[in-house]
């Protein structure tokens with residue numbers, strides 16, 4: 231069924247070697263291609279919307295390093311500024327002018343945060359935001375939503391327990407039950423569950439954390455009214471609202487989902503795009519809330535390489551290009567056109583398939599229903615994704631190697647590139663539904 235028509239011999243032998251050094255041959259699990267066919271591709275370079283593997287196969291890339299590369303690969307301004315910065319050394323463990331420059335660019339152009347703290351990953355940002363929420367409120371429990379991912383933070387690698395109990399059950403070995411118990415898990419898009427969990431637990435709950443644009447388990451676009459309801463209930467119960475914008479930040483607009491929906495959370499976390507392809511994360515909020523962070527306040531959080539000048543220069547050079555009028559509307563228009571082209575093709579043939587989008591995020595969904603909760607995703611449809619993924623690789627299009635992952639259109643994808651990708655996608659769909 232998975233006949234391979236492209237040469238993957240270098241990737242195959244590099245993967246064999248990698249398995250000697252790394253668990254499962256990788257340094258992040260989803261890279262292992264476990265839910266699709268074949269060995270993971272070892273990529274050696276990228277430029278614009280394309281990347282090239284070790285066997286010299288070229289792909290139009292819709293994974294974009296899982297989101298950070300909103301400007302595509304090897305963006306000239308980012309590359310040049312990073313090289314210029316690196317000539318002066320990589321890290322000093324001191325404040326730097328470049329940190330100020332990125333801080334100012336973000337705070338000046340985002341109405342929803344007054345102060346930020348830079349860290350080195352999305353996970354670190356979320357972990358710190360949770361500690362901050364606990365420090366500010368003096369309460370311990372965290373409410374999260376089934377189907378939202380917040381990095382590999384201990385207390386958030388948790389899913390709903392069985393029955394009506396909302397107490398979390400860990401989804402990874404190595405997490406003490408006592409940690410998982412501090413997390414309450416409810417479904418997205420369910421106001422009744424929200425009301426109930428707050429009625430029972432508000433006095434012990436520090437925060438509600440949500441991906442305002444849930445994009446780690448399919449693309450579960452929420453009604454604005456549900457997000458507004460979260461804001462309302464949090465304020466009413468003295469519970470902090472955390473928007474985890476590691477994906478949506480600088481993606482659905484420069485102000486992320488907070489700006490897109492016009493909702494003021496108490497803390498926002500960032501990652502991915504904010505580093506321009508380098509390891510950067512951040513969390514931010516009002517001056518008052520951020521004053522609880524050390525050295526101003528009692529909530530400790532630190533980082534040896536936090537805000538190092540090289541990472542700051544990449545973030546600055548990238549974000550400067552996003553803070554331009556029309557950038558996001560053009561991305562959105564292009565993505566909607568692309569998604570609709572796929573949907574129209576499927577509809578004409580009578581196939582069960584849709585492509586929801588928001589901003590420049592899209593998701594290939596083997597259902598025609600609007601899906602807002604992770605439980606509505608049909609796991610059997612992932613077999614279709616497996617075929618699609620394989621066929622796309624054969625035709626030079628790269629999607630993240632799991633049907634639960636979303637795709638990203640970058641500024642480097644021209645209409646012509648998207649047209650080229652569409653030919654490959656339609657031909658691959660023909661095989662999927664044959």
Ligand SMILES: *Cc1c(COP(=O)(O)O)cnc(C)c1O
Pocket residue numbers: 351352353354356379380381382441446474475476477501502511
């Ligand atoms: C990617 C992601 C994270 C984790 O970020 P890392 O940089 O991988 O640690 C957290 N939250 C959301 C919403 C994400 O998409």
